[in-house]
Amino acid sequence: MATRAGAGAVVAGAAVVALLSAALALYGPPLDAVLRRAFSLHKPHSITDMENTLQLVRNIIPPLTTKKHKGQDGRIGIVGGCQEYTGAPYFAAISALKVGADLSHVFCTREAAPVIKSYSPELIVHPVLDSPSAVRDVETWLPRLHALVVGPGLGRDNVLLENVKGILEASKARDVPIIIDADGLWLIAQHPALIHGYRKAVLTPNHGEFTRLSDAVLRDLVDGSDHREAVRRLSQALGNVTVVRKGERDVMSDGEHVLECAHEGSSRRCGGQGDLLSGALGVLVHWALHAGPKKTNGSSPLLLAALGACSLTRQCGHQAFQKHGRSTTTTDMIAEVGPAFRRLFET
Numbered sequence: 001m002a003t004r005a006g007a008g009a010v011v012a013g014a015a016v017v018a019l020l021s022a023a024l025a026l027y028g029p030p031l032d033a034v035l036r037r038a039f040s041l042h043k044p045h046s047i048t049d050m051e052n053t054l055q056l057v058r059n060i061i062p063p064l065t066t067k068k069h070k071g072q073d074g075r076i077g078i079v080g081g082c083q084e085y086t087g088a089p090y091f092a093a094i095s096a097l098k099v100g101a102d103l104s105h106v107f108c109t110r111e112a113a114p115v116i117k118s119y120s121p122e123l124i125v126h127p128v129l130d131s132p133s134a135v136r137d138v139e140t141w142l143p144r145l146h147a148l149v150v151g152p153g154l155g156r157d158n159v160l161l162e163n164v165k166g167i168l169e170a171s172k173a174r175d176v177p178i179i180i181d182a183d184g185l186w187l188i189a190q191h192p193a194l195i196h197g198y199r200k201a202v203l204t205p206n207h208g209e210f211t212r213l214s215d216a217v218l219r220d221l222v223d224g225s226d227h228r229e230a231v232r233r234l235s236q237a238l239g240n241v242t243v244v245r246k247g248e249r250d251v252m253s254d255g256e257h258v259l260e261c262a263h264e265g266s267s268r269r270c271g272g273q274g275d276l277l278s279g280a281l282g283v284l285v286h287w288a289l290h291a292g293p294k295k296t297n298g299s300s301p302l303l304l305a306a307l308g309a310c311s312l313t314r315q316c317g318h319q320a321f322q323k324h325g326r327s328t329t330t331t332d333m334i335a336e337v338g339p340a341f342r343r344l345f346e347t
Ligand SMILES: NC(=O)C1=CN([C@@H]2O[C@H](COP(=O)(O)OP(=O)(O)OC[C@H]3O[C@@H](n4cnc5c(N)ncnc54)[C@H](O)[C@@H]3O)[C@@H](O)[C@H]2O)[C@@H](O)CC1
Pocket: 084, 085, 086, 087, 088, 089, 151, 152, 153, 154, 155, 182, 183, 206, 207, 208, 209, 271, 272, 274, 275
């Protein structure tokens, strides 16, 4: 028993050190005393200061107690799922639950619904997205949702995209936090005004999506090799919505501050990992906003949530790869969400 506990501590310690060794950088105008000291531009970061930042992520995680009712720790909605793509919304929705949300809803097309339901009895699936009353149908649920993830497996059908426009407007009017990924970003590249200036939005582009968005909203060319500056500029051009550029390093910015996550992940690039990230982010954004400025020490809740979701996704990839190697798929990563979360945030 003692040996197992000791081994656990070593593993946990190693995980913390790995996370602290991750290239975490935050620059821009001062956020608060701790972060000002920790991440001023060009200064080397001490382990202690990084630990302080990591602690801010840990601070937003709600305690598990017997005093809560179902739903309090998160009711997350995923908008996506069509004829071609049923896996993506499933990955996002199940990841939200595995991270700690209480309820996960999927708003998808009529024909995608039975498929998604058949993957999991744990998801609540609404076959409304291609209905003429789609906006009203989703709007009915908005007061009961803490965050909306828009885009995984949405596809690019014009009828669906028109409905999503209405859903975005309705969500903004209700101040619902919105994470936009995948084909949701396709829509934003065509209509950036849909999200411009909405401070409760996080965009999670992969390489291709980032290029498309930058081409759509930036007039001047940005040095492609300077990812930090490119992400900061895109965020600014979109009115300071938070942007998370996924890649070998995940770079995130709210137009002022820039954070970077190079936590060890895996070299498998199978589809669906971004969906895991977007679902996890839906929960963490809710937790971060709910935690309030005291817990986040005045720093951007959306950036802290993004850092948490990126670290967690990469840790899942790392653990899954250790077990499955080249055959690792997103399903294997989702099986690691619980242990990865414990190692990163509960040790
Ligand atoms: N099982 C599923 O149902 C899955 C569905 N997916 C959905 O598929 C749809 C299209 O998503 P895509 O991500 O393919 O978007 P795109 O259709 O915009 O394709 C992006 C393209 O960029 C390429 N690319 C990606 N990273 C790159 C890099 N670092 N350098 C150069 N090229 C790169 C990809 O190979 C792909 O061809 C979305 O709705 C998405 O949610 C994906 O989420 C994967 C899993």
